[in-house]
Amino acid sequence: MPKLIVILGDQLSPALASLRQATPDDVILMAEVKSEASYVKHHKHKIIFLFSAMRHFAAVLRQQGFNVCYLEYASQPGIHSMTDAVQFALAQYPVEQLVITECGEYRLQQELLSWQTHFNLPVTMLEDDRFICSLSMFAQWASDRQQLRMEYFYRLMRRHTGLLMGSNQQPVGGQWNFDKENRKACPPDMLQIPPLTFNHAEITTTVIRLVNQHFSDHPGIAENFQYAVTGKDARKAFLHFVEQQLAKFGDYQDAMLLDQPFLFHSICSMYLNAGLLDVRWMCQKVEAAFKAEQVSLNAAEGFIRQVIGWREYVRGLYWLKMPDYSNNNYLNAQRPLPGYYWHGNTKMRCMQQAISQTLEFSYAHHIQRLMITGNFALLAGLSVKETTDWYLAVYCDAYEWVELPNTLGMALFADGGVLASKPYAASGAYINRMSNYCKSCHYKVKDSLGELACPFNALYWDFLDRNSTTLGQNARLQLAYKNWLAKGSEQQQAIRHKAEDILIHLEQL
Numbered sequence: 001m002p003k004l005i006v007i008l009g010d011q012l013s014p015a016l017a018s019l020r021q022a023t024p025d026d027v028i029l030m031a032e033v034k035s036e037a038s039y040v041k042h043h044k045h046k047i048i049f050l051f052s053a054m055r056h057f058a059a060v061l062r063q064q065g066f067n068v069c070y071l072e073y074a075s076q077p078g079i080h081s082m083t084d085a086v087q088f089a090l091a092q093y094p095v096e097q098l099v100i101t102e103c104g105e106y107r108l109q110q111e112l113l114s115w116q117t118h119f120n121l122p123v124t125m126l127e128d129d130r131f132i133c134s135l136s137m138f139a140q141w142a143s144d145r146q147q148l149r150m151e152y153f154y155r156l157m158r159r160h161t162g163l164l165m166g167s168n169q170q171p172v173g174g175q176w177n178f179d180k181e182n183r184k185a186c187p188p189d190m191l192q193i194p195p196l197t198f199n200h201a202e203i204t205t206t207v208i209r210l211v212n213q214h215f216s217d218h219p220g221i222a223e224n225f226q227y228a229v230t231g232k233d234a235r236k237a238f239l240h241f242v243e244q245q246l247a248k249f250g251d252y253q254d255a256m257l258l259d260q261p262f263l264f265h266s267i268c269s270m271y272l273n274a275g276l277l278d279v280r281w282m283c284q285k286v287e288a289a290f291k292a293e294q295v296s297l298n299a300a301e302g303f304i305r306q307v308i309g310w311r312e313y314v315r316g317l318y319w320l321k322m323p324d325y326s327n328n329n330y331l332n333a334q335r336p337l338p339g340y341y342w343h344g345n346t347k348m349r350c351m352q353q354a355i356s357q358t359l360e361f362s363y364a365h366h367i368q369r370l371m372i373t374g375n376f377a378l379l380a381g382l383s384v385k386e387t388t389d390w391y392l393a394v395y396c397d398a399y400e401w402v403e404l405p406n407t408l409g410m411a412l413f414a415d416g417g418v419l420a421s422k423p424y425a426a427s428g429a430y431i432n433r434m435s436n437y438c439k440s441c442h443y444k445v446k447d448s449l450g451e452l453a454c455p456f457n458a459l460y461w462d463f464l465d466r467n468s469t470t471l472g473q474n475a476r477l478q479l480a481y482k483n484w485l486a487k488g489s490e491q492q493q494a495i496r497h498k499a500e501d502i503l504i505h506l507e508q509l
C-alpha cells in the first residue's frame with residue numbers, strides 16, 4: 001500500500017520514525033508554505049535556515065532513491081498550508097494512507113489530526129522518538145507529583161540514559177548538578193574562539209533571494225545568514241564547539257560580554273530542534289570529551305543537563321499542559337512591547353546588546369533571553385502574548401514547544417510557578433555582576449532614583465510591590481520582601497514614583 005509520508009520543516013532527521021518506514025513506492029511530501037512561514041514574523045535567518053535545510057534534505061532523499069514531492073514556496077497557486085500541500089499531493093499520486101511523525105506545535109498538530117476526516121484516508125501518527133523522553137514517560141513521571149521540578153526529572157533522565165553515571169546508579173563525581181560552579185563572570189580579555197560559520201551553497205543563495213522577495217518586512221538581513229544547513233555541517237559545527245569551547249562552557253555559561261554574542265555557547269539549538277543533530281550523539285561526544293579529560297565535569301554535566309534535562313523537560317511540560325498553558329497570565333501582564341524589541345535602539349546597554357545581536361544573528365544565549373529581555377518584560381509587566389510571539393519570531397531555534405514554557409513559564413512566571421519555584425526577577429546588580437554591559441551604559445547601575453538611575457532597579461522593587469498579593473507568600477521571595485520593607489515608607493514611595501515614571505516613558509528608555 002503506497003503511503004504519503006509528510007515531513008515537516010523541523011523533522012529533517014534521516015532516522016525520523018516515519019522515514020524509517022519509507023519504501024521506494026512511497027511518496028515523501030515536503031512543502032514550504034505560507035501558514036508555517038508567517039504565523040509569526042519569523043526572522044529571515046530562520047526561514048532561510050529551514051527552507052535551505054529542507055531543500056538539502058530533500059536532495060539527499062532523492063539521491064537515496066526516494067520519490068520526493070517538494071513544493072517550493074509560492075510555486076503552486078492555492079497552496080498556503082500543509083493541508084493544501086497534502087491535497088495537492090493526493091491529486092498527483094495514488095497513495096492509500098498518510099504517515100506523519102508527531103508534530104512539535106499544538107497549533108499544527110490540530111491541523112494534522114483533522115486529516116483523517118478531511119481526506120477520508122487512514123492517518124498513522126508515529127511517536128517522535130528523536131526525544132529521549134516520550135510524552136507518555138513524561139506524563140507518568142508527572143502523574144504522582146505536586147511540583148514538576150526540572151532537577152528531579154533530570155535525575156531520571158541521567159539514570160535512563162546512563163550519561164555521566166557511575167556504579168550503583170550514582171552520578172559521576174558524587175553530585176547530580178554542578179550549577180553553582182557555572183556562574184562565573186567572564187574576564188573581558190579572555191580569548192574567545194568564534195563558532196564555525198558556513199558559506200552559502202547555491203541552494204541557500206536561491207533561498208535568500210526568495211526570502212528577500214516574499215519576507216522583506218520580517219526582521220534580519222538575509223545576506224548575513226551564516227549557519228549550517230545540512231546534518232554534516234551541523235555536526236562539524238558541534239564538534240568545533242566540543243573541541244574549542246566546551247571546556248569554558250561550564251564556568252561561563254551565565255556570563256555576558258559586550259560585543260561577544262556567542263561566548264562559549266554551542267549555537268546548536270537550531271540544528272537540534274530542526275533534526276540536523278541527534279541529542280544522543282551530542283551527549284556521547286560531550287561525555288567522551290570528559291572521559292578523555294579534555295573538559296571538566298562541570299562543563300560536561302552543565303551541557304548534558306541543558307539537553308537531556310531542560311530541553312526534554314520543557315517539551316514534556318508543554319504537551320502535558322497544552323492547550324490551556326498558552327492562556328496563562330498569572331501576573332496579569334498587559335503592557336505593549338516597546339518598539340526597541342524590534343529595532344534595538346535603547347539607551348539601556350544590556351537591552352541594546354541582547355536585542356541587537358538577536359536581530360543580527362537570530363541568536364542570543366540563555367542568560368540574555370532570561371535575565372535581560374525576559375527579566376525586563378517580567379519587571380515591566382509586558383504583555384505575555386506579545387512577548388511570547390516576539391521570542392517565537394526572532395530566534396532561529398524557536399518552536400512553540402520549547403519557546404512557550406521558557407518564555408511564559410521561566411521568564412514571565414505567567415504559569416504561576418508550574419515551571420519555576422519563583423520568578424527570575426533581578427535588578428541591575430545581577431546584570432552588573434554577570435556582564436560588563438553597565439560600564440558603558442547611559443544609566444547608573446548603582447542608582448534606583450534620579451534621572452540616570454538604572455531602570456531595572458526601581459522596576460524590580462516596584463514589581464515586588466505591585467505583585468505582593470500574588471507573590472508575597474512565596475517562600476523563596478521572603479528575603480526580597482524583607483529588604484523591600486526595610487526601605488521604609490518614604491523611600492518606597494519614591495521608588496514607586498520612579499517606577500511609574502519609567503513605565504509611562506517605557507518607549508523612551
Ligand code: FAD
Pocket residue numbers: 264265266267268269270272273303306307310311312314364365366367369370374391392395397398399402403406407410411
Ligand atoms: P547552549 O547554551 O550551548 O546550551 C546547549 C543546548 O541546551 C541548547 O542548544 C539547547 O538545545 C539546550 N537548552 C539549554 N537551555 C534550554 C532550555 N531552557 N530549554 C530548552 N533547551 C535548552 N531554546 C530553544 O531551543 N528554542 C527557543 O525558542 C527558546 N526560547 C527561549 C526563550 C526564553 C525566554 C528563554 C529564557 C530560553 C529559551 N530557550 C529556547 C532556551 C535557551 O535559551 C536556548 O536553547 C539556548 O540559548 C540556545 O543556544 P545554544 O544552542 O548556544 O545553547
Ligand code: DLZ
Pocket residue numbers: 007008009010011031032033034036037038042046047050103104105108399400
Ligand atoms: C518554522 C517553519 C517555517 C518557517 N516554514 C515551514 C514550512 O514552510 N514548511 C514546513 O513544513 N515547516 C515549516 N516550519 C516548521 C513548522 O512550523 C514546524 O514543523 C511546526 O511548527 C512544528 O514544530
Ligand code: SF4
Pocket residue numbers: 347348349350351427428429431432437438439441442443444445454455456
Ligand atoms: Fe542594563 Fe541598568 Fe546595567 Fe544599563 S545600568 S546595562 S540598564 S543593568
